[in-house]
Amino acid sequence: MRYIEPHGHMVSRTTDDYQAMVTAGCQAVCEPAFWAGFDRGSAAGFRDYFRQLTEYEPARAAKFLLPHYSWLCLNPKESEDLGLAREVLALIPEFLDRPNVLGIGEIGLNRNTRNELRILEEHVALAVRHDQLILVHTPHLEDKLKGTRLILDLLRAHAGVRPGRVIIDHVEEHTIQQVLDAGFWAGITLYPDSKSSPPRAVDMLEICGRERIWLNSACDWGVSDPLAVPKTALEMRRRGHSEDFVDAVLFRNPVRFLSQCPKFTVWAEPAG
Amino acid sequence: MVDHGFVPVRAKLIEVAAFLDRVERYAVADDFRCAALRRAAALLVDGRPARARRILEQLSDPTTRPDAVSTGKAALGAWAGRPAAAAKRKS
Numbered sequence: 001m002r003y004i005e006p007h008g009h010m011v012s013r014t015t016d017d018y019q020a021m022v023t024a025g026c027q028a029v030c031e032p033a034f035w036a037g038f039d040r041g042s043a044a045g046f047r048d049y050f051r052q053l054t055e056y057e058p059a060r061a062a063k064f065l066l067p068h069y070s071w072l073c074l075n076p077k078e079s080e081d082l083g084l085a086r087e088v089l090a091l092i093p094e095f096l097d098r099p100n101v102l103g104i105g106e107i108g109l110n111r112n113t114r115n116e117l118r119i120l121e122e123h124v125a126l127a128v129r130h131d132q133l134i135l136v137h138t139p140h141l142e143d144k145l146k147g148t149r150l151i152l153d154l155l156r157a158h159a160g161v162r163p164g165r166v167i168i169d170h171v172e173e174h175t176i177q178q179v180l181d182a183g184f185w186a187g188i189t190l191y192p193d194s195k196s197s198p199p200r201a202v203d204m205l206e207i208c209g210r211e212r213i214w215l216n217s218a219c220d221w222g223v224s225d226p227l228a229v230p231k232t233a234l235e236m237r238r239r240g241h242s243e244d245f246v247d248a249v250l251f252r253n254p255v256r257f258l259s260q261c262p263k264f265t266v267w268a269e270p271a272g
Numbered sequence: 273m274v275d276h277g278f279v280p281v282r283a284k285l286i287e288v289a290a291f292l293d294r295v296e297r298y299a300v301a302d303d304f305r306c307a308a309l310r311r312a313a314a315l316l317v318d319g320r321p322a323r324a325r326r327i328l329e330q331l332s333d334p335t336t337r338p339d340a341v342s343t344g345k346a347a348l349g350a351w352a353g354r355p356a357a358a359a360k361r362k363s
Contacts, residue, residue: 115341142331142332146332150336
């Protein structure tokens with residue numbers, strides 16, 4: 001089988017994980033910028049991180065013949081310091097032409113605060129100004145429903161946002177339909193405890209259709225599984241879904257969305 | 273579907289039951305998260321569909337306006353109103 005890992009925080013993973021992903025059929029990995037587990041203290045810290053995402057990590061993945069792409073932003077957890085956030089926003093354009101950068105992400109909300117919304121709006125404006133794809137993180141647990149609604153309101157209010165070029169990630173049963181109804185793509189994250197399981201992900205695909213949905217592991221430094229996407233193929237097959245269904249969701253869908261960025265290329269032999 | 277799914281889900285249901293017993297033994301069952309879990313569990317047997325969606329909605333913050341400032345804390349998994357949530361956090 002073949003699949004894309006459209007959301008993995010590989011800077012937090014070992015090279016063993018790269019080897020396992022490639023062995024399982026991974027054709028490309030995409031890495032959004034995220035929170036390091038602690039708040040960075042300066043814009044210089046972010047510059048180093050963006051260099052890691054655009055120079056070092058693609059080289060590490062290439063040792064396993066795995067194409068590596070990245071998304072750039074300041075994570076919503078670090079949006080409360082507006083001064084620092086705006087310094088980081090000013091840094092991003094100099095990295096947008098790097099060959100592995102797909103767009104702006106994962107932007108969004110964390111605790112649904114006014115400052116987070118301000119910085120989200122500025123990220124969206126930056127993406128529209130530079131004609132970038134957008135990857136949106138929705139908040140955790142009890143904050144997800146409210147945060148998703150605030151994000152949708154903000155995106156719909158921006159005249160320059162084209163929903164087909166925006167993926168709203170970490171949807172669950174209570175948020176997926178409103179994301180799809182608004183014309184956006186939806187990402188289902190296979191993450192132990194706090195997001196979705198493989199059976200629930202397949203339920204959502206069966207109920208909502210597979211047209212504008214991708215699956216990802218969002219593997220990072222927390223409890224997570226870099227092989228969650230290919231493992232979900234087993235759940236699909238157990239229920240009698242065809243190999244074409246598996247390939248459409250795990251490979252062709254992410255390729256269709258990501259190929260809107262001309263820098264994204266992947267070897268795409270027909271599934272057989 | 274049932275052959276494959278029943279035993280793992282049975283195990284999760286017993287975990288829920290054991291957790292609710294445990295928080296009573298430790299006298300922390302009045303924590304707002306435990307109360308939210310009991311309310312959510314009632315939806316499992318109300319005979320209506322979309323149980324997962326409705327449980328997620330019931331555990332969610334129902335307000336619509338952005339918060340003035342961040343608490344700086346992680347999400348807790350259930351909503352009890354901002355001040356109450358802060359007060360109960362230590363249990």
